[in-house]
Amino acid sequence: MGRVTERRRVIRLRDGVVSTRPDTLVAEEPLEIRLNGRPLAITMRTPGDDFALAAGFLVSEGVLGSADELANIVYCAGATEDGSNTYNVVDVKLAPGVPVPDITLERNVYTTSSCGLCGKASLDAVRTTARWRLDDTHAPIRITPETLTALPDRLRAAQRVFDRTGGLHAAALFTPEGELLDVREDVGRHNAVDKLVGRAVQQGLLPLSGAVLLVSGRASFELAQKAVMAGIPVLAAVSAPSSLAVDLADEAGLTLVGFLRGTSMNVYAGEHRLALPTAVGGA
Numbered sequence: 001m002g003r004v005t006e007r008r009r010v011i012r013l014r015d016g017v018v019s020t021r022p023d024t025l026v027a028e029e030p031l032e033i034r035l036n037g038r039p040l041a042i043t044m045r046t047p048g049d050d051f052a053l054a055a056g057f058l059v060s061e062g063v064l065g066s067a068d069e070l071a072n073i074v075y076c077a078g079a080t081e082d083g084s085n086t087y088n089v090v091d092v093k094l095a096p097g098v099p100v101p102d103i104t105l106e107r108n109v110y111t112t113s114s115c116g117l118c119g120k121a122s123l124d125a126v127r128t129t130a131r132w133r134l135d136d137t138h139a140p141i142r143i144t145p146e147t148l149t150a151l152p153d154r155l156r157a158a159q160r161v162f163d164r165t166g167g168l169h170a171a172a173l174f175t176p177e178g179e180l181l182d183v184r185e186d187v188g189r190h191n192a193v194d195k196l197v198g199r200a201v202q203q204g205l206l207p208l209s210g211a212v213l214l215v216s217g218r219a220s221f222e223l224a225q226k227a228v229m230a231g232i233p234v235l236a237a238v239s240a241p242s243s244l245a246v247d248l249a250d251e252a253g254l255t256l257v258g259f260l261r262g263t264s265m266n267v268y269a270g271e272h273r274l275a276l277p278t279a280v281g282g283a
Contacts, residue, residue, distance in 0.1 A: 003027045003047045026168050028187045033057060034076065034091040036100055046168065046186045047087065049195040050075075053186075054090050056198030059206070060226045061101070062129030067204040069098045123248055132207040132231035134253040136273075141210055141233055144275045147178045149263050151214050152238050158183040159216075170216045171196050173208065173232075181211060189217045190226065197230045207231020214238075219258055221245045228252045234273060236260050241268055 010023040026046055033041045033054045045053060051073040058064040076089040094100060155172045158180060171192035172183040184195035193215065200206055212234040213227050219237035221244040227235040228248065235249070236257040246268045249256035255270030267274060 003029070026187055029088055032089040034089065035063070036093055037091060043188065043191060045188060045191045049184060049199070050087070050090055052184075052195045052198030052202060053191055054092050054194075054198065055201050056194030056196065056226070056230075058092060059197050059201055060194065060222075060229045062131075062229065063094070063098075063101055064201055065131045065206060067202055069095050070202070071095045123244075123251055126225050126228055126248060127251065130228050130252065132209065134209075134228065134231070134233045134270075136233070136253075141176045141212075142273055142275060143176045143212060143234060145265065145277075147176070148212075148236060148257060148260060148265060148274075150178055151212070151236065152216075152260055154178070154180055155183060155214055155216065159185055172214050173200075174212045174214060175210065176212060176234075189215050190220075190222050192216075193223055193226045197226060200230065209233060212236065214260075218242070219245050219256060221248060224248045224252075224254060224256065228254055234270070236265075 004027055006025050006027050007022045008025055010021060012019050012021055028044055029047055031043050031045050031050055031053065032039060033043070035058070041057065043057070054073055055064060055070060064070060071093040073090055073092050075085060075087050076091050077085060151174055155170055158172065159168065159170045168185040168187060169189035169192050170183060170185045171189065173181040173196055175181060182196055182199060184192045186192040186195060193213065196213070200208055207230065209231050211232050213232045214236045215223055216238055218239040219235060219241035221242055224235060224241070224245040225248065234255040234257070238260050239258065241256055241258045246256060248254065249269035253270060255273045256268045257265050258268055259266045267276070
């Protein structure tokens, strides 16, 4: 465990000078997630926070929603290589009475570090499985543009492994006032979000109705889905959202912000949670 980085020899060219040196790379290994002993999914991830990753994945799948629905998570002792545990297989055991989804050959999914649950998720699926409504009934939040624009620098300052490798995505939870609550890094942006959500469900903090989620890359449908499933009302990204992410945000009542860079941003949905100045111009 703890194989967050690895060292590799690299040939370096700088200003016509060739040299060799060791380079620090982010580790990427497969993690098989089993549910009550049966294989469910495989994701490529950066080792670390594997139990939180598995729990967060099950939140996004609509299987888990609270700590009391989770019995335990363990590494599978039988997953060995040369007699040593690889720590690349975890088994999630649900508490007695918690419904177990139908796991068939068609249901099993392979997730990559770039695309999340490709081809599986749909607007209808999220609508029918989301446990919480993002309607601001119980915990309305408001956030200023000035607070939002300060978040990317705070996230970047908290990325410890990125400083050593330059190869990790990050996701962070903030309060509406801009206080950093938690941050996770991973080779996959959706894994980083799952690690955040998994830690929250293990601590009994769902729904995260008073939190702002910031991701270091683009806002894909999968990330919007994960925010909705965890009850997070605001998702901000430093890059672009996808069209389906915007559709989901509109349908679910999620505030979706993209291209959050410097003092600029695009608000694609849920602008009622932002203290915006009076709009000028526009098409």
